[in-house]
Amino acid sequence: xxxxxxxxxxxxxxxxxxxxxxxxxxxxxxxxxxxxxxxxxxxxxxxxxxxxxxxxxxxxxxxxxxxxxxxxxxxxxxxxxxxxxxxxxxxxxxxxxxxxxxxxxxxxxxxxxxxxxxxxxxxxxxxxxxxxxxxxxxxxxxxxxxxxxxxxxxxxxxxxxxxxxxxxxxxxxxx
Amino acid sequence: xxxxxxxxxxxxxxxxxxxxxxxxxxxxxxxxxxxxxxxxxxxxxxxxxxxxxxxxxxxxxxxxxxxxxxxxxxxxxxxxxxxxxxxxxxxxxxxxxxxxxxxxxxxxxxxxxxxxxxxxxxxxxxxxxxxxxxxxxxxxxxxxxxxxxxxxxxxxxxxxxxxxxxxxxxxxxxx
Numbered sequence: 001x002x003x004x005x006x007x008x009x010x011x012x013x014x015x016x017x018x019x020x021x022x023x024x025x026x027x028x029x030x031x032x033x034x035x036x037x038x039x040x041x042x043x044x045x046x047x048x049x050x051x052x053x054x055x056x057x058x059x060x061x062x063x064x065x066x067x068x069x070x071x072x073x074x075x076x077x078x079x080x081x082x083x084x085x086x087x088x089x090x091x092x093x094x095x096x097x098x099x100x101x102x103x104x105x106x107x108x109x110x111x112x113x114x115x116x117x118x119x120x121x122x123x124x125x126x127x128x129x130x131x132x133x134x135x136x137x138x139x140x141x142x143x144x145x146x147x148x149x150x151x152x153x154x155x156x157x158x159x160x161x162x163x164x165x166x167x168x169x170x171x172x173x174x175x
Numbered sequence: 176x177x178x179x180x181x182x183x184x185x186x187x188x189x190x191x192x193x194x195x196x197x198x199x200x201x202x203x204x205x206x207x208x209x210x211x212x213x214x215x216x217x218x219x220x221x222x223x224x225x226x227x228x229x230x231x232x233x234x235x236x237x238x239x240x241x242x243x244x245x246x247x248x249x250x251x252x253x254x255x256x257x258x259x260x261x262x263x264x265x266x267x268x269x270x271x272x273x274x275x276x277x278x279x280x281x282x283x284x285x286x287x288x289x290x291x292x293x294x295x296x297x298x299x300x301x302x303x304x305x306x307x308x309x310x311x312x313x314x315x316x317x318x319x320x321x322x323x324x325x326x327x328x329x330x331x332x333x334x335x336x337x338x339x340x341x342x343x344x345x346x347x348x349x350x
Contacts, residue, residue: 003287006178007207007280023340030338032182036279037294039240041331048339055341065214094296096268097317100275101294104211105182108283112178119212119276121269134343142272156216163205164223165198166230168309 001112010107011155013116014068016147021051021072025113029074029146032109033102044083044095045102048075048132048140058131063143065122070145075128076103081137092139099141106144116149176287185282186330188291189243191322196226196247200288204249204321207284208277219258219270220277223250223307233306238318240297245320250303251278256312274316281319291324 026049033047050056050073059073060066076099083091107117120143128140161171201224208222225231225248234248235241251274258266282292295318303315336346 001178003176003178003181034333035183043334046337097275100272101279104276104279132342158209159218162221167307
């Protein structure tokens with residue numbers, strides 16, 4: 001798929017059919033994720049692919065922001081040890097950015113593969129870490145719901161007046 | 176350009192020719208940014224396109240992480256007022272993720288247009304805000320350097336053992 005099509009036609013999908021996402025597809029998604037930019041090549045990320053219905057359910061009950069019926073999840077986590085070792089106190093914030101850029105690669109690649117996605121931040125991070133049986137340095141940052149789209153929503157309205165030239169003006173640039 | 180090509184062949188570019196980036200190209204980049212996912216459609220982002228050599232220089236001296244000779248910058252900022260109004264205290268963190276995902280769209284689209292990019296976090300946020308003449312609720316989060324590539328580095332090594340199935344294991348999944 002053309003990049004532009006992926007960027008502009010990707011929607012946040014919350015209603016899915018019960019068709020599976022294969023392990024090979026999940027590997028392709030994560031592979032797209034790891035080629036996101038990462039400050040100092042730190043790669044402070046870990047990707048948990050979850051396909052078991054019970055495991056998905058357990059995570060979903062901890063995630064008020066996760067509405068819908070995903071058939072797979074990718075939990076994108078920071079490796080806080082790695083982030084701190086390589087970048088000190090600021091490493092945790094760098095890891096947030098890196099995880100988000102990796103997530104965007106994953107969602108674009110999902111759309112490319114005919115897979116719907118929706119990224120969620122509203123969940124109990126410590127509880128999700130426990131469900132993933134992960135140690136304390138693994139911090140769940142974002143969860144990407146995945147599945148075959150059952151319903152594609154219309155594009156949401158986007159503000160176009162968010163572009164400024166050289167410096168701030170009260171009016172913005174209202175393209 | 177194919178999405179896959181953009182994802183896998185984008186490199187962080189720090190050496191640029193002196194060829195200009197046009198305003199139309201910058202508008203196309205920002206337009207790609209605003210179609211990133213955004214929690215609750217908050218769109219807590221503002222994009223400052225900087226092309227004046229003096230303005231670029233002024234920002235660069237405040238940015239130890241900005242090595243190279245960009246011909247344009249996009250300063251991706253959070254609108255903290257908007258983030259707080261729409262999402263409360265958590266809105267600031269949501270805005271970080273949204274700005275990062277928008278930045279990834281911008282960098283992929285740049286590559287699609289033959290423009291090199293490198294995203295930078297290491298800068299003095301308050302000082303860059305002052306240079307941009309922006310009010311206190313505008314928080315510079317990431318700066319994307321842009322220019323025509325003069326040198327494309329080899330791909331950095333990426334760790335492939337960052338994928339886990341269902342839950343954490345000491346060994347990871349070592350694809």
